[in-house]
Amino acid sequence: MKILLKMTIMLCIIGLGAFSAIAQELSADEVIERANQASYYAGQDGQADVKMTITSKGGITREREFSLLRLSETGGNQKFYTYFKAPADVYKMAYLVWKNIGDNDDRWLWLPALNLKKRIAPGDKRTSFVGSDFVYEDVSGRSPQADIHRLVEQTQSYYLIENTPKDPSSVEFSRYTVRIDALTFLPLIAEYYDRSGQLYRRVEALQVKEIQGFPTVMVARASDLVSGSVTRNEFTNVRYNIGLKAKIFTERFLRRPPREVTR
Amino acid sequence: MVRYHITIIVAALLLLGLAGSASAWQWHGFVDGRSGMRLHEDNGAGEQRRSILNELRAQVDLSHNADWGVWQIRSDVILDEAAGQRNADLESGHGVIDLREANVLFLPHDLVDVKLGRQILTWGTGDLLFINDMFPKDWQSFFIGRDEEYLKAPSDAVFISLFPDFASIDVVYNPRFDADRYISGERISYWNPLLNRHAGRDDELRVDRRSRWFRDDEISLRIYRDVAGYELAFYGYDGFWKSPVGYDPVSARQTFPALRVLGASIRGNAGSGLFNLEAGYYDSRCDRDGDDPLIPNSEYRLLVGYEQELMRNLSAALQYYLEYMDDYSYYQRTLPVGSVEKDRARHVLTLRLSRQAFNQNLLLSLFTYWSPSDHDGYLRPSLKYKASDALSIYVGANLFFGQRSDTFFGQFEDNNNLYVGIRYSL
Numbered sequence: 001m002k003i004l005l006k007m008t009i010m011l012c013i014i015g016l017g018a019f020s021a022i023a024q025e026l027s028a029d030e031v032i033e034r035a036n037q038a039s040y041y042a043g044q045d046g047q048a049d050v051k052m053t054i055t056s057k058g059g060i061t062r063e064r065e066f067s068l069l070r071l072s073e074t075g076g077n078q079k080f081y082t083y084f085k086a087p088a089d090v091y092k093m094a095y096l097v098w099k100n101i102g103d104n105d106d107r108w109l110w111l112p113a114l115n116l117k118k119r120i121a122p123g124d125k126r127t128s129f130v131g132s133d134f135v136y137e138d139v140s141g142r143s144p145q146a147d148i149h150r151l152v153e154q155t156q157s158y159y160l161i162e163n164t165p166k167d168p169s170s171v172e173f174s175r176y177t178v179r180i181d182a183l184t185f186l187p188l189i190a191e192y193y194d195r196s197g198q199l200y201r202r203v204e205a206l207q208v209k210e211i212q213g214f215p216t217v218m219v220a221r222a223s224d225l226v227s228g229s230v231t232r233n234e235f236t237n238v239r240y241n242i243g244l245k246a247k248i249f250t251e252r253f254l255r256r257p258p259r260e261v262t263r
Numbered sequence: 264m265v266r267y268h269i270t271i272i273v274a275a276l277l278l279l280g281l282a283g284s285a286s287a288w289q290w291h292g293f294v295d296g297r298s299g300m301r302l303h304e305d306n307g308a309g310e311q312r313r314s315i316l317n318e319l320r321a322q323v324d325l326s327h328n329a330d331w332g333v334w335q336i337r338s339d340v341i342l343d344e345a346a347g348q349r350n351a352d353l354e355s356g357h358g359v360i361d362l363r364e365a366n367v368l369f370l371p372h373d374l375v376d377v378k379l380g381r382q383i384l385t386w387g388t389g390d391l392l393f394i395n396d397m398f399p400k401d402w403q404s405f406f407i408g409r410d411e412e413y414l415k416a417p418s419d420a421v422f423i424s425l426f427p428d429f430a431s432i433d434v435v436y437n438p439r440f441d442a443d444r445y446i447s448g449e450r451i452s453y454w455n456p457l458l459n460r461h462a463g464r465d466d467e468l469r470v471d472r473r474s475r476w477f478r479d480d481e482i483s484l485r486i487y488r489d490v491a492g493y494e495l496a497f498y499g500y501d502g503f504w505k506s507p508v509g510y511d512p513v514s515a516r517q518t519f520p521a522l523r524v525l526g527a528s529i530r531g532n533a534g535s536g537l538f539n540l541e542a543g544y545y546d547s548r549c550d551r552d553g554d555d556p557l558i559p560n561s562e563y564r565l566l567v568g569y570e571q572e573l574m575r576n577l578s579a580a581l582q583y584y585l586e587y588m589d590d591y592s593y594y595q596r597t598l599p600v601g602s603v604e605k606d607r608a609r610h611v612l613t614l615r616l617s618r619q620a621f622n623q624n625l626l627l628s629l630f631t632y633w634s635p636s637d638h639d640g641y642l643r644p645s646l647k648y649k650a651s652d653a654l655s656i657y658v659g660a661n662l663f664f665g666q667r668s669d670t671f672f673g674q675f676e677d678n679n680n681l682y683v684g685i686r687y688s689l
Binding site for chain 1: 291292293324326328330333334363376383384385388412414424426431487492494531532535536537539552570571572574575576578579580622623624649651652654655680686688
């Protein structure tokens, strides 16, 4: 009897918890902000190994492998360190980004054959990331302030938000919708429409796993519906709060990659 | 074989490391075939060969990461039908082996990194223009169509980096002078002011090579830090002019006169682009008054650059570069009768256009040098296509033009060339 009572209470608590998450009257802006936090700010820092497979419409595949380090600083600013392991012609190259909220990012490329830290001019964040169907913004996050958000649909399990760019000339889409998980706040499907209103691009989270308490996308896919090209990202060795120091994200550790990425 | 001492010591250390933990070594490499042809005969300087580059190159890159440091060895094995000199020489990169790197990086202290051995060194802010980067360049490779990375020649050096809170400090000591792999006429004919004509492969340069250990040494210094997103750096160099620009009438040899350089640079985002500013003073220590016609005068050098993405996958970079001679009146006064008088200022503008297409698998680039004061220039169009993750194809050209045959780019006008290459990386 006691056990039954306990179970009933627990079920109620779980139910209430789930209910309260749904019942919160979140505005579209709040949902997007939470999604931004869940996607790009889990933990104080984090690391992952990424295997990227780009498959063209004709079935030709290209692969990239890299390790990623991320550190969150004050005011939403972040630092990213990407260390390439494959293909062979980019082996040991590193890409360093200091993401500055409200300003251009600072970006550098480490060219190992020249021992050169090359600064890269601020670029269009809608440019393809290493030739894949992901764009830079998919990797480092699109500013929630860049779009006007509208809640289109809300169910027990997800929010559907429509996003319209404030500066349409700066992007290739006229709008995009994103379906955000109501519990984890991770974006599950984002669909991009061109200026004629045609759906042309889709980014999906195919597999989500909880790591150290943080819901984490383990497999993601970006599809270019016009060219037929598809890129699949598989994340492994994901860890959070590993105690990364800011000095890792400097020239010293471009010259001498930290063990977190060379393992 | 004294000249190979450092290399041999490092190679021995590498082998020890290898024996210690063979499993943790990683290796990569590539095979690169390249062929370049002159666009027209060069009969001005003896008989220069029509083929300027015909090489098969294999690179092996071995590295080992441990908690205490990194081993690195990277060497090319080359078969080059168009090479003028076949005797092996690791300094000039002649022969079958071009040892690019053989070094160990270790961490004697939390705030100190040391890299010892043969290494490629680069710093400064210019794009294919150098003021404070006094590390050796390989101009021959640059002009005949090898990959751009071969513009940098290796140094045998100790590289010490210190990381106190207020700045980062790099000190490089080369116990023996590492000259540029300068244009010697071997493949590229050039204007030789001593001969007062173009010189080619049959005109052997007599050069005092400055090869004494610890006496013909070089030291380079850089202090840099980030100030509100701008990279600020100060530089110092004590060594020699990197090409044999001096002349000793007693030994009748060309020389590398003593040189000190002091400079500074700043780089950062500006508007929607990236700007850089770099300056330096070349203190020609053996001709401080500027009255020795056989040694270059001191000069000021300045570089201003701006780079911006014009549209997605298309960017443009513009640079202005100035060389301004010190003590010009002494230079004019002591110039031997009949010599060509140089301008006091040499102005150069560069423009780089880069375009990426087909999912960034096609890279098109055009780099242009143009000097309004020398009335000459140099075009470097290039195409790289990544046919697969492993296979890349290259096509490019080196095109020089000028009104006179003695200016920096104009002297190479007979060396215009077109090249094709293919590289398999693994």
